[in-house]
Amino acid sequence: MRDRLRATLALVVVGLLAAACSTGGGDKGFTGTRLETPYQAADIALTDTSGLPFSLVEDTDKPLTLVFFGYTHCPDFCPLVLNNIAAGINMLDDDESAKVDVVLVTTDPTRDDEKAMRAYLDGYNKSFIGLTGDLDTVIEVGEPLHVYVNDGKKLPSGGYDLGGHSTFTLGLDDSAEAVALWNQETSAKEFAADIRTLLTDD
Known part of the structure; x- marks a missing residue:
């Protein structure tokens, strides 16, 4: 009960933080939160499912990259969010979806080595990118994006279940700046609509 309360309070704090950073200027029709002051991703390499180094700064050159922190054994939020992202991507035209990458860190x-992550992500979309690495590096990648991995519930494997702490998806532009975020309740239709909006922004 105490853990659930702490997770709920943390989610409220994240929501308040996002609201404080949003443009708040009547961006009607946009479900997510626009970030008035974007979060700059760190140029820190993790390892993709091909075993190659991958940095959210150097290797994300598409107009939009959706980034979500989670894990393959997650029983609730991760499959919900990834399923909605995948369904949202499927609602886009081919030329639109070609401008979007999706990354699971x-x-x-x-437990989540390259092989495990590839098999997991293939169940959603074979183009989705999986990143792994040592836990300290994952934590370091998350911090500038306001994803505090080590504040989550400790797993028996040594990793973290973020639970209600940081279950949001970030939208990075082609400068590796997070300009928007979405909570875990965002639907596929809402993802699709917001992605279209971001892709058509100047």
Whole structure:
């Protein structure tokens, strides 16, 4: 009960933080939160499912990259969010979806090696990118994006279940700045609509 309360309070804090950073200027029809002061991703390499180094700064050159921190054994939020993102991407035209990457950064690297992540993500979309690495590096990648991995519930494997702490999806532009975020309740239709909006922004 105490853990659930703490997770709920943390989610409220994240929501208040997002609201404080949003443009708040009547962006009607946009479900997510626009960030008035974007979060700059750190140029820190993790390892993708091909075993190659991958940085959210150097290797995300599409107009939009959706980034979510989670893990393959997650029983609730991760599959919900990834399923809605995948369904949202499927609602886009081919030329629109070609401008979007989706990245899952594991918070449970002991169990989520390259092979495990590839098999997991293929169940959603074969183009989705999975990143793993040592836990300290994952934590370091998350911090400038306001994803505090080590504040989550400790897993037996040594990783973290973020639960209600940081279950949001970030939208990075082609400068590797997070300009928007969405909570775990965002639907596929809402993801699709917001992605279209971001892709048509100047």
